[in-house]
Amino acid sequence: MSTASRPRFTMDVLEWHPWLETVDDVGATSEQAELVGKVAPSPGSRSYYALLAHDVPTLRERTGLFNAIMYGPGGARRSDRELAAVAASLVNGCVYCTSVHARRYAQLTKDTETTKRLLDDGVETGLAERERAIVDYAVKLTRDPAALSPADVEPLRRAGLSAPEILDVTQAAAMFAWANRLMQTLGEGVRPDGVPS
Amino acid sequence: MVSTQNQSTAERDGGDDAISDLAGIEPGSPQARLRDERPDAVRFAQGSYSALLEPEDPAGVSRRERELVALRVGILTCAPGVAARHRARLRALGGTDAELAAVERFQDGLSGLSPRETAMLRHTDLLTLQPGASRPEHIAALKAAGLTPRDIVTVSQLIAFMSYEVRILAGLRVLSEEPA
Numbered sequence: 524m525s526t527a528s529r530p531r532f533t534m535d536v537l538e539w540h541p542w543l544e545t546v547d548d549v550g551a552t553s554e555q556a557e558l559v560g561k562v563a564p565s566p567g568s569r570s571y572y573a574l575l576a577h578d579v580p581t582l583r584e585r586t587g588l589f590n591a592i593m594y595g596p597g598g599a600r601r602s603d604r605e606l607a608a609v610a611a612s613l614v615n616g617c618v619y620c621t622s623v624h625a626r627r628y629a630q631l632t633k634d635t636e637t638t639k640r641l642l643d644d645g646v647e648t649g650l651a652e653r654e655r656a657i658v659d660y661a662v663k664l665t666r667d668p669a670a671l672s673p674a675d676v677e678p679l680r681r682a683g684l685s686a687p688e689i690l691d692v693t694q695a696a697a698m699f700a701w702a703n704r705l706m707q708t709l710g711e712g713v714r715p716d717g718v719p720s
Numbered sequence: 721m722v723s724t725q726n727q728s729t730a731e732r733d734g735g736d737d738a739i740s741d742l743a744g745i746e747p748g749s750p751q752a753r754l755r756d757e758r759p760d761a762v763r764f765a766q767g768s769y770s771a772l773l774e775p776e777d778p779a780g781v782s783r784r785e786r787e788l789v790a791l792r793v794g795i796l797t798c799a800p801g802v803a804a805r806h807r808a809r810l811r812a813l814g815g816t817d818a819e820l821a822a823v824e825r826f827q828d829g830l831s832g833l834s835p836r837e838t839a840m841l842r843h844t845d846l847l848t849l850q851p852g853a854s855r856p857e858h859i860a861a862l863k864a865a866g867l868t869p870r871d872i873v874t875v876s877q878l879i880a881f882m883s884y885e886v887r888i889l890a891g892l893r894v895l896s897e898e899p900a
Contacts, residue, residue, distance in 0.1 A: 530852075542856040544869045577870035580775065581877045584767035591760035598757070616852035668890035669798035673897045686895055687757050693891030694761055697884045704847050704880035708854035709873070 532613065532621045532642035534629065538567040539619050541710035545573035554579060562586045567715075568623075574709055589702070592694040599684070599691035602631040603657055607692045609638075610661035611699035613646055619712030620703050653682040660689075661696035737762065738769045739885065742801050743892045751896050765888070772878045773809075780871040784813045786878055788837060791823050792844045793882035802886060839865030840875055847879045 546555045547570070555576040562582065563572040575582045593604050605628040612620035621642065629638040640648045646662050656678035663675050679689050706712070739762070745751045755762055773786055787810040794803030807820060822832045826841045833841065839862055846858060862872050 542859045543863075543872060549869070574869075575873060575877070577873040578771075578779075578877060580771040581768065581874065581881075584764050584771050585877070585881075588761060588764035588768055591758070591764055595758065595760055664887050664890060668887045671890040671894050673894050673899065676894050676898055680898075686754055689895060690754060690758065690891065693888065694758070697887035697891070700887050701880040701884040704851045704883055705876055707851045708847050708858070709876055 529645070530616050530618050532618055532625070534622060534625050534635075534638065534642065535714065536567065536626075537619055537622050537712040538715055539571045539706065539710055540713045541570050541574045543574065543709065545570050546576045547573045551576065558582060571706065571710065575705070585701070589698060592691070592698045595691075597687070599688040599695075600631075602628060603653075603684075603688070603692055604695035605631060606654060606657050607661040607695035608699045608702075609641060610646055610658045611665040611696045612703055613641065614662055614665040615699070615703040615707065617699075617703035617707045619706050620699060622712065624699075652678075653684075656682040656684070657692055660692060664693065664696045665700060736770075737766050738773075738805075739765055739888055739892075742805060742885075743889055743896075744801075745892070751892060754895070755892075765885075768881050769885070772874070772881050779874070780868055781874045781878075784810070784815070785837065785840060785875075787813060787815070788819075788823055788833075789840055789844050789875060789878050790882055791820075792826060792841050793848050793879060793886070795824060796845065796848045797883070797886045799886045799889065802882070802889070836865045836867070839867070843875065844879050847876065848883060 546552075546559070551559070551573070555573075558579060559569065559572045559576050563569045572582070575585075593608070594601070605624050608624040609621060609628055612624060625638050625642055629635045632638070637648075637650065637654070641658075646658050650658060660675055660679055663671055676689060679692070684692070740752070740755065743751065745755065773783075773790060775783075775786075778786070787806050791803055791806035791810055794800075794806055807815075810820060810823075818832060823841065826833075826845070843858060843862055846854060859872060862875075867875070
């Protein structure tokens with residue numbers, strides 16, 4: 524139906540609603556309940572983590588990886604990583620991931636205007652050199668990793684990013700290849716008033 | 721930590737590192753040193769690989785089924801090294817030429833795989849190529865093929881992890897191909 528058209532992205536706070544039973548629905552073990560309590564960052568995303576808690580070892584490792592990539596010390600700025608996350612989420616059409624990480628990007632950069640344009644106009648919207656390089660690289664990696672070539676790294680180098688920083692941006696975009704696929708295919712973002720986003 | 725700075729994380733932990741193997745990273749090379757700057761990412765990526773492809777308790781999704789899915793992602797994303805790895809692992813678990821060919825050329829109704837395997841591979845194609853087209857009906861199809869909610873979470877995590885892995889490998893590849 525509307526799956527082919529571009530989704531309407533928002534910076535509003537959404538809830539995530541699962542399409543199948545979470546461990547809360549079927550009776551969580553104490554191990555599952557403890558893990559969900561530890562890793563769920565907000566009440567609106569609790570059901571996402573309560574769903575992933577069906578597979579405890581995977582959720583543990585994935586959470587460690589996510590935190591290392593998005594919040595680990597040194598290297599690319601936190602805002603660079605959030606920008607790569609937003610670019611990947613826009614390309615994949617993940618409304619929920621985009622809403623969360625666009626808010627974080629806007630908070631970190633204090634640039635709500637650019638963030639809103641990315642959501643409204645898409646990844647082609649006008650950006651400064653560093654942001655342009657990060658978005659273009661993340662978009663290419665999201666769409667067609669096999670086609671990635673050294674020429675795709677050149678703009679990042681010209682914008683002054685080091686190899687570890689480029690690895691950080693790669694990791695953030697790749698992490699959202701993972702996160703988007705879970706968020707988009709196991710449930711959906713919903714406005715708190717209950718209207719599907 | 722300082723005394724082990726020049727060792728790869730895999731050597732430090734005495735464990736395997738699938739991404740390093742797949743990327744063909746030699747110990748002591750610039751690529752190895754680059755990855756060593758992000759030890760937590762290396763450690764948890766390998767932990768994710770182990771949890772999904774070498775689980776202590778495979779629960780409802782067999783190792784064979786996991787290899788079928790991983791192989792399919794390698795094929796769909798044009799990642800020959802990834803596909804070769806899972807082809808070999810599937811063979812080691814008793815996979816036949818006919819089964820391997822069915823995964824390579826998977827198409828609804830023409831697969832020669834079980835209905836459960838067919839449903840998993842159909843979902844693999846959807847999540848890998850068009851995640852945004854997913855609807856609740858796709859979850860219902862997996863349930864109708866006998867997958868439990870836990871099985872569905874595990875298969876989804878595996879497909880999504882593989883999507884991560886092929887992109888990390890692409891990034892490491894272009895960084896190694898950059899002109900000096």
